[in-house]
Amino acid sequence: MHPHQPLSAPDSYAAHATDLTKVYGTGDTRVVALDAVTVGFVRGQFTAIMGPSGSGKSTLMHCMAGLDSPSFGSIRLGDTETGSLNDRQLTRLRRDRIGFVFQAFNLLPTLSALENITLPMDIAGREPERAWLESIIQTVGLADRLGHRPAQLSGGQQQRVAVARALAGRPDIVFADEPTGNLDSRSGAEILEFLRGSVSALGQTVVMVTHDPVAASYADRVVFLADGRIVDELHAPTAEAVLERMGRLTPAHQV
Numbered sequence: 152m153h154p155h156q157p158l159s160a161p162d163s164y165a166a167h168a169t170d171l172t173k174v175y176g177t178g179d180t181r182v183v184a185l186d187a188v189t190v191g192f193v194r195g196q197f198t199a200i201m202g203p204s205g206s207g208k209s210t211l212m213h214c215m216a217g218l219d220s221p222s223f224g225s226i227r228l229g230d231t232e233t234g235s236l237n238d239r240q241l242t243r244l245r246r247d248r249i250g251f252v253f254q255a256f257n258l259l260p261t262l263s264a265l266e267n268i269t270l271p272m273d274i275a276g277r278e279p280e281r282a283w284l285e286s287i288i289q290t291v292g293l294a295d296r297l298g299h300r301p302a303q304l305s306g307g308q309q310q311r312v313a314v315a316r317a318l319a320g321r322p323d324i325v326f327a328d329e330p331t332g333n334l335d336s337r338s339g340a341e342i343l344e345f346l347r348g349s350v351s352a353l354g355q356t357v358v359m360v361t362h363d364p365v366a367a368s369y370a371d372r373v374v375f376l377a378d379g380r381i382v383d384e385l386h387a388p389t390a391e392a393v394l395e396r397m398g399r400l401t402p403a404h405q406v
Contacts, residue, residue, distance in 0.1 A: 167191035202376035250317030307338025
């Protein structure tokens with residue numbers, strides 16, 4: 152499918168955007184961060200978003216996740232049009248239906264690993280599904296670390312807690328922004344294996360922004376952005392194929 156063709160079968164998308172445009176500033180300082188992007192993220196699939204610095208990949212993720220509002224266009228999470236929600240409804244949507252993983256682990260230092268994992272549900276007054284929570288803890292390999300506080304965990308373990316927290320509420324979609332950016336290659340690989348496993352074994356939907364071709368190779372599909380537009384996509388990627396596609400972008404776009 153050409154990236155600018157209309158999307159079909161929207162029911163299969165956990166989230167999708169139509170003609171998504173984001174403009175910052177006016178006059179001489181006007182920057183078009185996203186330029187009429189139409190893209191869908193299929194349920195139960197792992198998608199990586201790649202592109203050079205300033206290409207709009209983080210802006211796309213932040214708009215899709217309801218952390219930033221688009222200038223034009225529409226965003227749907229499942230059957231919910233996010234532009235029709237007020238601030239309170241949008242906050243509830245992010246809390247109940249979206250999981251987040253950031254480069255910084257964002258754990259509370261006074262809480263144990265388990266308390267950090269269940270914190271969003273505790274705030275929402277929801278009981279975690281025990282079987283689901285246990286399957287996540289098992290998949291992420293944290294069973295013997297649940298009583299530890301963040302300072303007692305390695306960076307890789309802290310990020311695994313953060314990923315488990317993102318998944319614990321069984322969200323419709325998880326957005327991960329450079330989740331391995333602060334980790335060594337071995338810890339990073341563990342996180343990517345876990346995200347991959349959450350899709351393959353648990354049916355989760357994951358969208359990850361990354362600059363790393365190796366990280367992108369864990370995904371089912373890679374979407375490439377340049378100058379705020381989708382310029383290419385790749386299915387069943389390998390690190391070599393991702394690197395080659397990045398190299399096809401014009402020299403001004405190369406990373």
